[in-house]
Amino acid sequence: MPTPTYVPLATITLGATEADIVFSSIPATYRDLILVGNVGTTAAAFANGELQFNADTGTNYSRVQAIGTNVNTAVSFAAGSENAIKAILFSDDLVRGTNIFQIMDYSATDKHKTVLLRSSIMPSGEDRVMMSAGRYASNTAISSLRVFPSGASFSIGSTWSLYGVN
Amino acid sequence: MLLLGVVQAQAVGGAAGGATFELIEQRVLDSSESSVVFSSLSTLAAGYTHLQIRMTLRSDRSDTEDLLRLRFNGDTGSNYSTHALLSNAATPTSTSGVSQTRILAGRFAAASSTASAFGAVVCDILDFANTNKNTTIRSLAGNTSEPRVILSSGAFLSTAAVTEITLAPDVGTNFVADTRISLYGIRGG
Numbered sequence: 001m002p003t004p005t006y007v008p009l010a011t012i013t014l015g016a017t018e019a020d021i022v023f024s025s026i027p028a029t030y031r032d033l034i035l036v037g038n039v040g041t042t043a044a045a046f047a048n049g050e051l052q053f054n055a056d057t058g059t060n061y062s063r064v065q066a067i068g069t070n071v072n073t074a075v076s077f078a079a080g081s082e083n084a085i086k087a088i089l090f091s092d093d094l095v096r097g098t099n100i101f102q103i104m105d106y107s108a109t110d111k112h113k114t115v116l117l118r119s120s121i122m123p124s125g126e127d128r129v130m131m132s133a134g135r136y137a138s139n140t141a142i143s144s145l146r147v148f149p150s151g152a153s154f155s156i157g158s159t160w161s162l163y164g165v166n
Numbered sequence: 167m168l169l170l171g172v173v174q175a176q177a178v179g180g181a182a183g184g185a186t187f188e189l190i191e192q193r194v195l196d197s198s199e200s201s202v203v204f205s206s207l208s209t210l211a212a213g214y215t216h217l218q219i220r221m222t223l224r225s226d227r228s229d230t231e232d233l234l235r236l237r238f239n240g241d242t243g244s245n246y247s248t249h250a251l252l253s254n255a256a257t258p259t260s261t262s263g264v265s266q267t268r269i270l271a272g273r274f275a276a277a278s279s280t281a282s283a284f285g286a287v288v289c290d291i292l293d294f295a296n297t298n299k300n301t302t303i304r305s306l307a308g309n310t311s312e313p314r315v316i317l318s319s320g321a322f323l324s325t326a327a328v329t330e331i332t333l334a335p336d337v338g339t340n341f342v343a344d345t346r347i348s349l350y351g352i353r354g355g
Contacts, residue, residue, distance in 0.1 A: 002185070002188035002190050002351060003188060004185035004187070005187060005350070010171075012170055019167060020167050022169045025171045031346070032220060062313070063313075064253065064255060064310055064312075064314060066251075066252075066253035066258050073258045075254070075255065076255075077255030077310075077313050079313070104220070104284075104286040105284070108344075110344045111222065111282050111283070112283050114286040131306065132308065133286065133307075133313070134308075135309070135311075137283075165350075
């Protein structure tokens with residue numbers, strides 16, 4: 001019997017600027033999480049973003065990313081040496097960007113947590129699209145996540161929604 | 167900091183707003199398997215317009231990375247095209263192939279990867295039951311063991327409705343235990 005899924009767990013539209021967003025008390029009921037953002041920041045053009053799990057600020061994260069800008073392409077890789085998945089782009093407040101993060105097997109205790117990330121932003125003259133993969137090197141189930149821009153804050157009206165997928 | 171506790175009352179009780187995205191079948195491997203097959207889709211996936219397969223994969227290939235082989239209806243002929251935009255730590259590249267015997271729907275961690283590291287793949291199969299068009303797929307995959315992120319597309323050059331999907335490592339022999347492959351149906355308007 002098919003199981004209806006893709007369940008909205010929490011959503012927020014910011015009424016004030018915020019330095020970060022934390023989703024806590026995430027139940028271990030689902031298989032994957034999907035975090036969707038339509039987001040602006042107080043950055044002048046764009047901001048790099050970071051994703052952490054379970055309040056873990058240790059060097060337990062790795063990433064690989066490919067970016068296309070309006071003039072070139074670039075790739076970047078960091079192997080297990082960072083304190084967050086740093087493979088996210090956020091736009092400025094003029095034209096909000098889109099971010100979709102697929103957090104796979106988040107409640108599993110037999111594997112590390114792999115995340116597929118997509119960011120697309122179109123601040124004037126700084127258009128970028130990025131695809132990334134990140135890994136949180138822990139077999140602990142994810143019960144909280146924190147997302148934030150580096151050196152900026154999320155702007156008023158930014159929205160984040162968290163979904164659970166069976 | 168804005169702290170949002172997830173509301174348990176929302177979290178328990180299934181999908182809100184109607185069943186448009188449904189889990190059809192899920193395989194979590196207890197032991198190694200050479201392939202995973204979803205069959206009888208004319209029955210199991212009746213009423214859906216599109217399919218999505220969500221996967222965390224690892225193979226027994228003696229390398230840090232393996233490729234994901236996708237076939238439809240047991241067709242092993244040269245009836246597929248496949249394309250990808252991919253990058254490792256240093257260089258973005260692209261690949262393509264026509265008259266292929268399978269779609270390469272992504273890449274994932276293999277036996278030489280960090281222990282407990284699995285690759286992730288999300289693959290969309292569009293209009294799978296429509297007999298007026300070839301079936302196309304789009305897939306996003308990544309793993310930080312190789313490392314690799316890859317956006318793939320492919321086509322099954324047949325207008326036959328898809329009734330069977332076969333997934334397998336393209337180089338290694340088996341998916342290893344704890345590999346997870348989940349098939350979802352998406353209803354159209």
